[in-house]
Amino acid sequence: MKDVIRILGIFIDNAIEETRNMENGYIIIVAMNTEQGCLFSVTNNYKTKPELALMQQRGYTTKGExxxxxxxxxxxxxxxxxxxxxxxxxxxxxxxEIEIIKK
Structure with a gap:
């Protein structure tokens, strides 16, 4: 569970950083049960569109050095x-979105 909290913390922190200086910035956080387990979702709008293919690469950012x-x-x-x-x-x-499957 500790790793799930860390992952969600990163998603939420990124969403806050992206939307904090936007006039109409928003973040939507969802947590719900599914048939297989639990689903967590973090959605935010953005100023600068990130490159989906690069987002998980070490050092990729739209926010500076x-x-x-x-x-x-x-x-x-x-x-x-x-x-x-x-x-x-x-x-x-x-x-x-991340989904945790019951074992």
Whole structure:
């Protein structure tokens, strides 16, 4: 559970950093039970559209120098714990979802 909290913390921290200086910035956080386990989702709008293919690479950021480690470390924890991770970028939003399957 500690790793799930760290992953969600990274997703939420990134969403806060992206939206904090936006006039109409928003963050939507969802936690719900599924038939298989639990689903957590963090959605936010953005100023600068990130590159989906690069987001989990070490050092990739849209926020300036000496940044870009959070999603890399989140992905390492996701792999370690065999968590299902879906990420999508629409014309206006970044959506990060993880699903924890009951064992």
């Amino acid at each position: 000496n940044r870009g480690m959070g999603l890399y470390w989140a992905e390492e924890l996701i792999k370690k714990n065999e968590i299902i991770h879906n990420m999508d970028i629409t014309d206006t939003e970044v959506v990060q």
